[in-house]
Amino acid sequence: MDRILTYCSIGDDYKFKWQQKQDGKLWENRALVSVELPDPDLKKAYERFAFAVQAIFGFRGTALEVVPNIHITAISMERKDKFGVDMRLVKMNASIYLSSIYAEAKISTPKVYEDFCDTLINGVSFSHLLDDLERECFKYIDGCRAQQVLNFEEATKMAEEAKERAE
Numbered sequence: 001m002d003r004i005l006t007y008c009s010i011g012d013d014y015k016f017k018w019q020q021k022q023d024g025k026l027w028e029n030r031a032l033v034s035v036e037l038p039d040p041d042l043k044k045a046y047e048r049f050a051f052a053v054q055a056i057f058g059f060r061g062t063a064l065e066v067v068p069n070i071h072i073t074a075i076s077m078e079r080k081d082k083f084g085v086d087m088r089l090v091k092m093n094a095s096i097y098l099s100s101i102y103a104e105a106k107i108s109t110p111k112v113y114e115d116f117c118d119t120l121i122n123g124v125s126f127s128h129l130l131d132d133l134e135r136e137c138f139k140y141i142d143g144c145r146a147q148q149v150l151n152f153e154e155a156t157k158m159a160e161e162a163k164e165r166a167e
Helices: 040-047 049-057 063-069 126-141 152-166
Strands: 002-010 014-021 028-034 070-082 085-098 103-108
Touching (some): 002 126, 040 049, 040 126, 049 126
8 A cells, every 4th residue: 555645734633635546456545533532653754844944935034043932733735746756845934932032933944855955953854854754653543542531530420330320
């Protein structure tokens, strides 16, 4: 089964769109919207794109000063042929807090190919960031989610109350 991630948005809910091909047939469009908390690795992979936004726009200041003020709101990808090579074309939407004027601005990057920048931070390529995000998104889609904190005391109390009502 071949799958290609085409969109993800992580906020109050988790939205994913992808294309899937089974048994060599046509590509199907699929989507998932969920409120279940993700594995922490998905949030980390998603938040690292703030460094890409900083690199594209060249905001004044060091990355460590600017990146905490950038919040990625959506990432979309499509496949395009670039000189005979199948590459991902990526667009990112974000908001940035501008501390100098105490305001938040919505920004959208131009579409960029995955090879637009050799390195972003600590020698990690943009293509590698995309691979990590795609892998983590598909883990979420396949059911790998965060372990919720279980309240055994409350669950036991509720079960006892239900048992008493049943008697």
